Amino acid sequence: MNGTEQLLEQVADRVRNSARGHGRALPAPLGSGEIARAEGILGFALPPLLAALYSRIGDGGFGPEGGLLPLRQAVRAYEERRSSGWRWPEGVLPMADFGCGMDACVDGRSDTAQVLLFDPNPGEPDLAWSIDSLSLAGWLHGWLDGTAWFCEESVLGEECDLESVPWADFRSRI
Numbered sequence: 001m002n003g004t005e006q007l008l009e010q011v012a013d014r015v016r017n018s019a020r021g022h023g024r025a026l027p028a029p030l031g032s033g034e035i036a037r038a039e040g041i042l043g044f045a046l047p048p049l050l051a052a053l054y055s056r057i058g059d060g061g062f063g064p065e066g067g068l069l070p071l072r073q074a075v076r077a078y079e080e081r082r083s084s085g086w087r088w089p090e091g092v093l094p095m096a097d098f099g100c101g102m103d104a105c106v107d108g109r110s111d112t113a114q115v116l117l118f119d120p121n122p123g124e125p126d127l128a129w130s131i132d133s134l135s136l137a138g139w140l141h142g143w144l145d146g147t148a149w150f151c152e153e154s155v156l157g158e159e160c161d162l163e164s165v166p167w168a169d170f171r172s173r174i
Contacts, residue, residue, distance in 0.1 A: 007137055008052055010144055015062040027059035030071060038075050044091050047113030049136050050106055064143045064150050065098050077103075087125055089173035092116060098150065106136055109173075115139040116167055126171075130164035 015026060035055060039045050046054070053068065054060075060070035069077065074093055081088035095115075096104040103118045112135035120128050133139035133148075142148030 012057055015057055026061045029056055030054045030059050038071050041075050044108045068095055087174040129167040129170045131167050
């Protein structure tokens with residue numbers, strides 16, 4: 001079993017255990033046709049790991065904070081933001097709502113599917129983008145093991161000092 005398969009199994013186990021503990025069912029996984037339709041609308045392919053999460057685990061509702069957005073909602077958010085005054089970068093898909101206007105987004109053009117944090121609260125588009133994780137896999141591992149800054153019960157505790165690293169590619173992608 002390769003690293004991606006192991007990660008998908010770990011996510012699936014966490015999701016199953018969480019769903020049982022909360023007595024709720026998650027949305028069903030998506031078929032390849034639904035993913036292909038979303039990619040056609042977006043104009044870019046989903047990173048393979050993100051597509052596997054949607055096709056093998058479920059259509060959102062699991063993961064950090066409120067969980068991954070349902071794919072249709074993520075696509076709609078991308079379309080709306082691309083036409084907004086925020087000059088949304090091409091290929092950057094919102095995938096999780098962190099509240100207060102902040103979103104975790106996956107960079108569909110990055111080889112590692114880096115995860116970006118969009119925080120419009122500073123009020124300046126150039127300051128709104130930072131790198132949350134160098135890869136989607138790393139972002140998921142941080143959620144699974146509790147070391148990510150967004151984990152309520154982070155094992156880092158008081159030592160967690162979020163140093164945001166600005167996303168240097170923002171200007172070239174708008």
